Amino acid sequence: MMTVEIKIRKDVELGTWQGIGGAITEATAYNYSKLSPSKKRQLLDAYYGKDGLDYRWGRLSIGSNDFCLKPYEYTRKVNLSDFSIKHDEEWVLPMLEDVLRKKSLCLVATPWSPPKCMKLTLGNFSVLKPWYYDEYAKYIRRWLEEYAKRGVKFNYLTPQNEPRAAQIWESCVYSYSAQRKLAYQYLAKKLDDLDVQLLLWDHNKKKLAKVADKLLRGNEHGRTKKIAGLCYHWYDGTFPDKMWQVHQKYPDIMMLSSEMCCGFSPYDEEEWQNDAKLYLCELFADINTGASAWIDWNMLLSWQGGPSYCKNYVKSPIILNKAGDDFILTPIYHVLRRFTTLFPAGSKTVRCEYNSDDLVAIARKTKTGYKVVVANVSDKEQEVKIRLDSKNVGIILTKSEITSIDI
DSSP: OOEEEEEEEEEEEEEEOOOEEEEOOHHHHHHHHTSOHHHHHHHHHHHHSTTTTOOOEEEEEESOOTTSSSOOOSOSSTTOTTOOOGGGGTTHHHHHHHHHHHOOOEEEEEESOOOGGGEEEETTEEEEOGGGHHHHHHHHHHHHHHHHHTTOOOSEEOSOSSTTOOOSSSOOOOOHHHHHIIIIIIIHHHTTTSSOEEEEEEEOSTTHHHHHHHHHSSOTTOOOTTEEEEEEEOTTOOOHHHHHHHHHHOTTSEEEEEEOOOBOOOOOHHHHHHHHHHHHHHHHHHHTTTOOEEEEEESEEOTTSOOOTTOOOBOOSEEEOTTSSSEEEOHHHHHHHHHHHHSOTTOEEEEEEOOOSSEEEEEEEOSSSEEEEEEEOSSSOEEEEEEETTEEEEEEEOTTOEEEEEO
């Protein structure tokens, strides 16, 4: 058995871990509406309670996305004369209001697409018409104001979900220069008096180092107080090296994982254990490279992985049973629960260094020293040596074990 050495870099402080959360999609809210009042309370406890996942974050879509019952828009007119969020009052707002009565959240808003009246189709993708940037910024502000009237205020806004992807569902493609233009010249100015900050990118991590340079440096408009940092998705890989490059180059920015989920397969507890490991590896890698917080995708999907009007079915940590009147806590949920127990929001994170694909590790300060959380993601026992200055602690991790060690 080979020994893996984990070195705690107490000299490399990564900031305060701000916790995890999930997106309140229309699919989630629709499924939530099927539950009895007592089951709704149990679901909210499972996600937001201190004995549950202690969710601190939420993400909402501005307009429809692939996890809606059907596409919809808030306006069909550029001047917004017919603007209305009435559609959200059926499912999304009632669930969001139930959640916020239970717990205050840090909320992120994301559009999947501008209204069709502001878009131009070019081949197999669409873009925001160059002459409608100001009108689109007004549209975003109007949405934030309408939610504020209902007592919902957002902490962060991302200008576009997956701005480099042309999807079969709602999407809009932006070049790097177009992303900068929208964020710096229009949204930052139009939202200047609102207490909301911008998180740029909101797409995959493979090119994150390049993305950071494109969006945070070399911009003729300069950084503004409105630009808080970057957010990203998991779908093309974890890429801790790219994350670490960005953190080292831009240590003052916020790094938020804004979306993750695994592809659909019929529910099987043993099979879904593999997906739980993917969640764990992503979480640990992000935290160990400077992430501040992490948001999962759908919170409550059906047994079939939906509803999704375009049939883009996926998994969620909690799913409805086949009858649709109760829910199941899946292995993904249980691994997140184990994680939040050992590494709660508010933890002061320090860097761990190790060289192994068979385990993941993160560390936090305690009143008396440091606590290292280690997870064995292999199918065999792992011998681990944890080193802090001249101190050494050795342990044996059984298959799939997650534990914490004080040093």
